[in-house]
Amino acid sequence: MNRLYPEKLLNIITIDALEEKLVESFRKYGASGYTILRAQGEGSSGVRSDMTGFDANIMIKVIIPPERLTAMLDSLERKINKGHHLTVFIVDVEVLSPEKFNARMR
Amino acid sequence: MNRLYPEKLLNIITIDALEEKLVESFRKYGASGYTILRAQGEGSSGVRSDMTGFDANIMIKVIIPPERLTAMLDSLERKINKGHHLTVFIVDVEVLSPEKFNARMR
Amino acid sequence: MNRLYPEKLLNIITIDALEEKLVESFRKYGASGYTILRAQGEGSSGVRSDMTGFDANIMIKVIIPPERLTAMLDSLERKINKGHHLTVFIVDVEVLSPEKFNARMR
Amino acid sequence: MPSISNLLLPAVLFFVLGIFTRVIKSDLRFPPDLAKILSIYLLMAIGLHGGNALAKADLFIALNSVMWAFILGFTLPIIGYLILLATRKVGLLDAAAISAHYGSVSAGTFLTAIAYLDNAGIKYEDYPLIMLAIMESPAIVVGLLLAAKARRTIAARKSKAASHGDEKLALTNSDNVDNEEASFTSLLHDAFTNGSVVILLGSMVIGAISLPSGMEKLFPFVDDIFMGVLCLFLFEMGNVAGKRLGDLRQVGIVLALFGIVMPLIGGVLGVYIGLNILDFSVGGATLVAVLAASASYIAVPPAMRLAIPEANPSYYLTLSLGITFPFNVIVGIPLFHKLAQLNAI
Amino acid sequence: MPSISNLLLPAVLFFVLGIFTRVIKSDLRFPPDLAKILSIYLLMAIGLHGGNALAKADLFIALNSVMWAFILGFTLPIIGYLILLATRKVGLLDAAAISAHYGSVSAGTFLTAIAYLDNAGIKYEDYPLIMLAIMESPAIVVGLLLAAKARRTIAARKSKAASHGDEKLALTNSDNVDNEEASFTSLLHDAFTNGSVVILLGSMVIGAISLPSGMEKLFPFVDDIFMGVLCLFLFEMGNVAGKRLGDLRQVGIVLALFGIVMPLIGGVLGVYIGLNILDFSVGGATLVAVLAASASYIAVPPAMRLAIPEANPSYYLTLSLGITFPFNVIVGIPLFHKLAQLNAI
Amino acid sequence: MPSISNLLLPAVLFFVLGIFTRVIKSDLRFPPDLAKILSIYLLMAIGLHGGNALAKADLFIALNSVMWAFILGFTLPIIGYLILLATRKVGLLDAAAISAHYGSVSAGTFLTAIAYLDNAGIKYEDYPLIMLAIMESPAIVVGLLLAAKARRTIAARKSKAASHGDEKLALTNSDNVDNEEASFTSLLHDAFTNGSVVILLGSMVIGAISLPSGMEKLFPFVDDIFMGVLCLFLFEMGNVAGKRLGDLRQVGIVLALFGIVMPLIGGVLGVYIGLNILDFSVGGATLVAVLAASASYIAVPPAMRLAIPEANPSYYLTLSLGITFPFNVIVGIPLFHKLAQLNAI
């Protein structure tokens, strides 16, 4: 039988140029990992897709213990206030082993 | 501190040929944006993947205010009834700024 | 008007080499389908991305009736215990037609 | 004996190797975009090459070829539809979707035929190239017409049933018809602005009107490396076709036979039209036969997915890519060539 | 008349075909990675070719060219910025982001110009190639400086307002300035280690120092198939530019005119510098004009996204790719050539 | 002095440029599928070329080469495993996974060696090509056998501990062994149907049996542009290897040394076998040395991920791609050539 444990899944949609900066901040705010998917999309800043493929969207997923979420969200909000386009949303998820997501990335 | 606001995340998995039609209907039913991911998959209509890459799946994500969801779902159901293969599911999410998702796409 | 029905969305992040094995087990444990997204990421086993693109991550999504979830999770846990790196999480979702997800893949 | 030496062409051998990789369950997978990139290149190259040649061609013969391309594109799906109905193995909408594929053409098969003729030192006209570009579109249109007819038949059957019962059903039907009409124009548009068609026709026009000095610089790209790229493309197509072989059981023996009978019918018609009506050489008639015999696996499947979503894609993909394509590459091409040779005498 | 025959170059025709596919709303889409792969190839090929030639070139002229590349790269964005402010159609930060694109260059336009000169049998120097590699970077730097200035102006305006009110705003501003300073070095670094710049300069060095026997084996790859790959690249760029045409309305007539006026200013400056200062031939001066006239659509947009996230990407993408690029390819190149011819006499 | 001029080969320079882009932290990233596409091309090209040559070769020497490829493929991982255990720096399963990579080969290193020999005008036999195709598989098999042995040792240690305690653990262990046995056959299958192996052997067969007239049309694709594609591939590999350099600290000095000692051992063995046992020329013996010295970074890593998931991928990827590959390209190839020259006298 599996016992399931609650975690928060943070989702960020933005341009791929921000990838390294965001990964840095995941490390800083104590995420145990992250997953990046290539994406295309449209929003308040118009279509974000081709432009010769050099300048596309990414969707980042970070599973993070609820108690570390607030600091991370604050940091994302600061980026948004500086003018960066980040679409952020949070989902409640359940995981098999919460310890995995308490460890920090090297 | 971040206050979080509830929204609905609509997910649609289907063939990429339907992309433009669906984007049109997102515009019509008042979405503020959408994000598309390339995917492959299998379901009731068999494997949907290679065929020389011309004919692949997409997964579309639309964050939409709960009050606009029903009309959008109705429109998707009409497409399904016509025979189109759409795998649709909805997730409760929380966002930082609900105004962003109330705006309509240009 | 749409009535919505609850289902479980199982998410698995792992290396693409495990793709076929996992699909086999979805079939065995009665999933009606699955969707695979190409991904890159970082976690306890370091960065998982380029290596000439031969050896990348995938993110798999399986919508599955709650009552079939436990057996599937048990099987995933066995794989994890053998040393395979699987990041697994479950999300509550709502769907339009639950029958679709009760059918089994051919 | 051309039929044996055809198997020893690198292009054909790579196709066989591609199938083989699946048979032995190799983990070889091609990046999804590679086939698309190779297709764009191949269509561009044959378009430029053809346009360049056609600039010097006879307008009357060209127009006549176009007309016969239309006739073949319209007729073959109807023949296919009637045969499929006769088998009673698939529903009306599946029959419409499958048969549309046979009115269209497969650029891969066509190019293998050209490699075959070149290798055997056989001359051929350039007109079949325009036919290749034309034939993608009418097949899609006929597929739509057949589907519309099928839907009306189904609706009629249902409303007979409904006359004893539910009123709402009839309403839904008229709804559907509305939407159909609306989208018919858009699908007609899609049929003629399909990506493959545009690359092929566009490159043809460019090949015809470009300055000769400019064209010359393109030849290393469009001519010299062409055969190598074709081999790579067929390698990948073999890999994809090999995957479809596994679906054969699902399709059943009768449908599988249809995937061989249709190219035979098309090939015979093609040889006849090529030799006797268009007055082409043996090489040119072989190419017309290949056009008629081959089934689309690039332009038509997505069009049918959109236009006839009720049809099962496994049927038409397995038939066109798993049966008809290998049959044409390995058996059909030398067979039609032989046929053209015999009839030309 | 070079201005007409330019339109009949395959490279230009493929660009037009690409736009056309969008105009007729074809479903043709190129795989996202194709443009990137083609760019890598094109930059590598012109780098190797240029380096090979420059190994035998005059060091003084080379350094002089580099200096003028820097001057052009710094001056053009400032001219553009002032013009944009004068139009009063965009904010300060948008003006900074847009004008940065005009200090940089478009390798696609440059290559089309080379195809044009080659086709007309006009000789040109190799020095503009180094300028091409140099000019990506200063434009990004100027864009950053303009943005920093713009932000200070905006902050000053706001703090005037704030002096009557909220203290917190001033604090936030100083916060921002901190972060800016910190990231300026990192953006400077980005400007000079940008992928395109590295491929171009790196290949140039390799072309200059490689053993001749090793270089020889590369020529079929970097020379023979070059023109064909360029055609494919411009086909795709046309497809992308065509998409941007739809955004023209949003940009407005005044901004659209800016997208034509800037290349005219740049082109005239470039012809003058090429002919009278650097003492190049008509061909060489035409290339300098094209460098000055063209706007980046590869290196600068992502840099601006990061550095000036407040600016609207639709503006600069539509201007550089939807207006200036087609204008240069179709009108600019033959025009600047004519201008150079007239002034050279 | 071949060791200096080797560094001035374009292929080697592009590899260095690739590393350099990471060192300066350029944002240059190659599309993920490009390396895969280039690998497919390179394997296809060397396969065709080799097959064509082997069609005229001596069957006895070919079989003898295959046998020695097997011997090398089986022996080298065992040597590596013993050395790694002696260092006491990694666990048993890590040692098994790492050493498997050294029994296999790197096609990129092999091709650089061919470019080096071609450039220096040195002749070589075609037999090492078959060895290249053979050596991917035995290494994977040995890796599995070593891992099975390692797991039994670990299980034995644990059950000693368990005999004093928990019963459940022993049960779990036997479970594991069951599953292992079951998957061994499937991993054996994987080792021999691996994508790279199939492309290489398949193209070799096609090159050997194709009609000469058909092969001729392939040469512009497989020969003329080959060196350019190799440069692009090594550029990308340098970029990837450069990234691994950052992981060096994590690996530690002792393991890093292993990444240099293993190719030295392999190279010496290879020169000896090439010259004295297989009786090859200096060029041929250099190639055998390169096969023995190089470590796989394409076929083996995914196989080990599946077969020995407990091992840390950072170790084997950093060693094979971050240390052994650059070492062989820059130092190893000219060194082994020198060694072969000295021993041949």
Ligand SMILES: Nc1ncnc2c1ncn2[C@@H]1O[C@H](COP(=O)(O)O)[C@@H](O)[C@H]1O
């Ligand atoms: N309502 C939405 N639903 C899903 N994705 C969105 C939505 N709004 C924005 N996005 C994504 O976020 C990116 C940036 O959005 P924006 O900041 O609004 O320009 C877009 O390109 C989309 O990929």
Ligand SMILES: Nc1ncnc2c1ncn2[C@@H]1O[C@H](COP(=O)(O)O)[C@@H](O)[C@H]1O
């Ligand atoms: N149970 C499921 N879980 C996840 N994805 C699914 C599921 N069923 C279908 N899909 C996706 O939806 C696509 C169309 O499914 P279908 O309409 O069942 O053929 C498939 O190709 C899958 O990508």
Ligand SMILES: Nc1ncnc2c1ncn2[C@@H]1O[C@H](COP(=O)(O)O)[C@@H](O)[C@H]1O
């Ligand atoms: N906290 C996390 N959030 C999102 N994805 C993760 C997380 N941890 C691990 N992953 C993903 O799972 C893969 C394997 O993780 P691991 O087993 O920790 O090496 C990584 O490459 C990531 O793509």
Ligand code: NA
């Ligand atoms: Na046909």
Ligand code: NA
């Ligand atoms: Na400029």
Ligand code: NA
């Ligand atoms: Na080795």
